[in-house]
Amino acid sequence: MLGTTPGAGVGGLEATHEKMKKYEFYSANFSTRVYDYLKVMFQFKIDGGINDKGRPAHRGIRLISGPEQVHRMMIKYAGLTLWLKEAKPSADKELQALYIQCMNTLYANQTKELVDSCRPFFFRYRHDVSSGGANPIAEFSFSTNVGAAATSASGAPGGRRISLDGLSGAAHHVIASAVKGDSAGASGVVPSNEMQPAEAFAIALENVVANVIAEQNFISDLFHYVPPAHTRAARRQPQDRNAARDGDDAKARLGENATFYNWVTHRLRPIELWDTPRPKLDSKDVVTQTVHFGSVKEVKSMLDLLYGSLVTQVDSLVDMGTRFDPSQAIGMLVSVSKALDRCKGSDQGFLINVLERCNDKLETTFQSYVSEQARAIEATKLVTKKRVGALPFARIFPKFIAHIENLVGDTGYTARAIADSTYSRISRLIFDTL
Numbered sequence: 001m002l003g004t005t006p007g008a009g010v011g012g013l014e015a016t017h018e019k020m021k022k023y024e025f026y027s028a029n030f031s032t033r034v035y036d037y038l039k040v041m042f043q044f045k046i047d048g049g050i051n052d053k054g055r056p057a058h059r060g061i062r063l064i065s066g067p068e069q070v071h072r073m074m075i076k077y078a079g080l081t082l083w084l085k086e087a088k089p090s091a092d093k094e095l096q097a098l099y100i101q102c103m104n105t106l107y108a109n110q111t112k113e114l115v116d117s118c119r120p121f122f123f124r125y126r127h128d129v130s131s132g133g134a135n136p137i138a139e140f141s142f143s144t145n146v147g148a149a150a151t152s153a154s155g156a157p158g159g160r161r162i163s164l165d166g167l168s169g170a171a172h173h174v175i176a177s178a179v180k181g182d183s184a185g186a187s188g189v190v191p192s193n194e195m196q197p198a199e200a201f202a203i204a205l206e207n208v209v210a211n212v213i214a215e216q217n218f219i220s221d222l223f224h225y226v227p228p229a230h231t232r233a234a235r236r237q238p239q240d241r242n243a244a245r246d247g248d249d250a251k252a253r254l255g256e257n258a259t260f261y262n263w264v265t266h267r268l269r270p271i272e273l274w275d276t277p278r279p280k281l282d283s284k285d286v287v288t289q290t291v292h293f294g295s296v297k298e299v300k301s302m303l304d305l306l307y308g309s310l311v312t313q314v315d316s317l318v319d320m321g322t323r324f325d326p327s328q329a330i331g332m333l334v335s336v337s338k339a340l341d342r343c344k345g346s347d348q349g350f351l352i353n354v355l356e357r358c359n360d361k362l363e364t365t366f367q368s369y370v371s372e373q374a375r376a377i378e379a380t381k382l383v384t385k386k387r388v389g390a391l392p393f394a395r396i397f398p399k400f401i402a403h404i405e406n407l408v409g410d411t412g413y414t415a416r417a418i419a420d421s422t423y424s425r426i427s428r429l430i431f432d433t434l
Contacts, residue, residue, distance in 0.1 A: 031088035034080050038095055045073045046102040050109060059195060062117040063207045064110045067103065071218045071274060078270050082224050083260050096223055100305045107211075107306065111313050114204055115320075121200035122320040137325050140403040142396055142426075143376035197321040198331025198407050204317055205332075208310070209339045212351045214274040216303060221270035225299050226278075228258050228268040277346030296349065303350040314358050318365070326369035329362045331407030333415045336362060341413070363418070370422050373400075377429045393430045400426070 049066030056063055084092040220226040258268055271278070322329050336359045343352050377393065401423060408419045 027087050031084060031091060034084055035088065035091040035095060038077055038080060038084075039098060041077065042074065042095070042099055043102055045070050046099075046106055050106045055110070057117070058203055058207075059200075060117060060120070061200060061203050061207075062110075062113045063203075064107070064114055064211050066106050066110055067211055067215060067218075070103070070106070071214065075218070075222060075270055075272070078222055078224070079260070079263055081222055082258070082263055085224055086260050092223070096302065099219075099222075100302055103215075104306055104308065108309060111208070111309070114207065115313055115316055118200045118204050118317065119320065121195050122197045122317075123324065124194065124197075137327075140327075140396065140399040141376075142373045142380075142393065142400070196331065196407070197325065197328045198335070201317055201321045201328070201332045202335040205314075205335050205339060208314070209342070209351065209355075210275060212303075212307065212310070212354075213277055213343070213348060215306065216299060216348060216350065217271070217274040217276075217278060219302055220278075220299060221272065221274075224258065226271065228263070228270060277343050277348050279345060280347045296347065300350050307350075311354055311357065314354060315361070318358060318361055322362075322365050326365055326372075327403060328407065329366035329369065330404060330415050330419060333359065333362045333366065333418070334408060334411050334413055337411075337413035337415060359414075363414075366418065370425065373426060374429055377426070397426065397430065 049070045052066055052069070055065045081092065081095065084095065262268060318329075318332065321332060336355055340352065340355050340359065343355070346352075380393075404419050404422065408415050
């Protein structure tokens, strides 16, 4: 209302100018009080989440949960943030910066605790060897270099050549299904009561992905970078679009800004449902792009500031999880593919970029692991005086397949195609020794 220009008939009246100045004075004072109040409440609510020591844990991994509590408490201030966006945009920007600063501290602390709680599962192979046990990685690896860091750190013999004996064949799918279906644990690789690094990574990644999705949706709602619930719904249904075009209902008017007046009069509310990725709005869905609807770039900039260390933390999870057993990368790749599939077609551009970067790193790590196995097989053929046939690799190959199948599971993601390609490559190399 204060931003409207008086008509020609009243614009020149002195009484109109006096009224406008009076409204502006009261609006400025109220905006200052709103900003001061929200500033205190934002800091109070977020500090409560930071100091919360009763966070849940899943199988020994401490999960990020503080933001969920903060979101539930702070969304009730969405009407006041809309007032600030209209009446005092500079205060609105300062409030956004304060929120990012405080939440960054919360995420940094809880993400660090999440990563630290994963370390025992990532380094358990090293711990097994340090305690005098056998190196379990040697059971399914053709290369003596795999797991060498763990054995050398403990002083155990890491240069001993792996014994290669048993039975093998090119029909790897048949072998994999047979070994995988053996409930007695024929692979002899990982005890069933222990969690593999890929499993720990999956739990951590799922928690991180859920929080990033919820945070982007919450920021968009709280600071009004998306239309409110039923205004957004009106953009989705053809019948609502017709009503918006022909009707007088401000709630359904296509392309109309969610003003504070409409927010109060028509009881508009945030979309919420923060744990669900929202569809991306293209140019046909968004008729007007105003400060109330925001922009993708502005939300992404806020996420960049909020999750400044997220890429580093995800890289740390990958590095630790594959340090002593690079084959875990194929299992981690399944988790990343699931997360990318969840975000497909959504507006989660920031998260998708992080996941795609992680996906590329995991693929490179696993392919390097496979190449190491291939070099070990080729080296065995070259160092012998005569060809020894496929027999020496038979004990390793079925366990190698069983291990990879255990990591990949019944999935149709990229990891399945990579695993099948790996089986074919290794089996061809084995038969080349004949």
